[in-house]
Amino acid sequence: MVLNSSKMWLVVVLALVMGSVTCFLNPINEEMVENIKEKAKSWAPMEVHENPLSSKNPFELIKTIGSKGIQEDISLENDDFDDDDIPESYNIKEQWPDCVIPVQNQEFCGADWALIGVGILSERYCIQSGGETKLNLSVESILACDDHDWGCSGGYPDRAWDHMTDSGILTEECFPFESKDGHRSQCPFQNKCVGTADAEYKKYYSTPFNFFSGEKSIQKELMANGPVQTEFQVYGDFLSYKSGIYQHVTGAKLGFYSAKIVGWGVEDDQKYWVAASVHGENWGENGYFRILRGTNECNFESSTMAGNPRES
Numbered sequence: 001m002v003l004n005s006s007k008m009w010l011v012v013v014l015a016l017v018m019g020s021v022t023c024f025l026n027p028i029n030e031e032m033v034e035n036i037k038e039k040a041k042s043w044a045p046m047e048v049h050e051n052p053l054s055s056k057n058p059f060e061l062i063k064t065i066g067s068k069g070i071q072e073d074i075s076l077e078n079d080d081f082d083d084d085d086i087p088e089s090y091n092i093k094e095q096w097p098d099c100v101i102p103v104q105n106q107e108f109c110g111a112d113w114a115l116i117g118v119g120i121l122s123e124r125y126c127i128q129s130g131g132e133t134k135l136n137l138s139v140e141s142i143l144a145c146d147d148h149d150w151g152c153s154g155g156y157p158d159r160a161w162d163h164m165t166d167s168g169i170l171t172e173e174c175f176p177f178e179s180k181d182g183h184r185s186q187c188p189f190q191n192k193c194v195g196t197a198d199a200e201y202k203k204y205y206s207t208p209f210n211f212f213s214g215e216k217s218i219q220k221e222l223m224a225n226g227p228v229q230t231e232f233q234v235y236g237d238f239l240s241y242k243s244g245i246y247q248h249v250t251g252a253k254l255g256f257y258s259a260k261i262v263g264w265g266v267e268d269d270q271k272y273w274v275a276a277s278v279h280g281e282n283w284g285e286n287g288y289f290r291i292l293r294g295t296n297e298c299n300f301e302s303s304t305m306a307g308n309p310r311e312s
């Protein structure tokens with residue numbers, strides 16, 4: 001094929017644009033790390049080469065910031081506890097060590113909005129059955145079967161909960177998380193499992209989810225029922241988090257992430273939340289991060305939600 005000169009120009013311009021986007025727009029870069037070291041007082045960044053997220057190109061990386069925000073926001077206060085009952089520190093891991101599932105890794109799929117809720121429902125099944133019901137519920141059930149959202153291209157966390165309430169979800173053994181590479185799979189039909197041949201085709205449900213907002217409301221819900229999902233604003237610096245108590249210091253707004261709030265504490269007079277992310281155990285503090293508590297840092301305390309197990 002011979003290109004005429006105007007087409008040739010287009011090719012050159014496109015190549016330049018794509019090249020520069022790849023070089024300059026990656027929010028994980030040396031300058032970002034230096035900037036964080038200079039500005040952050042309570043947390044430390046990961047070097048670019050040790051950051052597991054730096055294996056993704058900027059397009060893949062942005063795609064994995066998959067939460068689309070919140071559809072509605074009607075807050076409830078859990079009244080199982082009084083303010084005075086709230087301890088200075090708390091962690092689901094210490095309360096229910098046998099019910100905590102491993103930190104998830106979404107890899108190339110923008111699944112955080114669904115992965116977090118599914119993990120919470122799995123853990124709440126265990127917690128609320130006194131450790132009897134151990135399940136790994138299937139995120140693929142939501143990615144592939146929830147037509148109101150966009151699978152690995154993202155979705156609304158509250159709709160993921162709606163899907164768990166209205167349609168139910170299978171177990172990981174029955175429908176494994178195969179879209180880690182970023183491609184959405186087919187919703188299983190004819191009531192057959194896709195994964196392990198002898199896995200049982202059974203759906204697990206959530207009660208309609210509740211919203212919680214504000215520090216104390218979230219704390220009481222954690223103590224009463226188990227971990228809670230939050231939807232928070234992601235800035236460029238967050239992706240380079242390594243350890244400490246995160247507070248936004250630099251970088252542009254990139255979108256929203258979901259995280260699983262599992263506890264809280266105080267260090268050097270600074271109050272923090274402990275939360276799990278979806279980047280595997282090599283990111284942050286073994287897959288977890290801490291973030292400033294009590295000031296709605298990055299909207300961390302304004303859009304949190306969770307439902308409870310409901311047998312069929």
Ligand SMILES: *[C@@H]1O[C@H](CO)[C@@H](O)[C@H](O)[C@H]1NC(C)=O
Nearest residue numbers: 101102133134135136172173
């Ligand atoms: C859930 O997954 C974890 C980690 O992959 C595994 O160790 C555990 O045995 C699984 N639990 C069930 C009930 O299948």
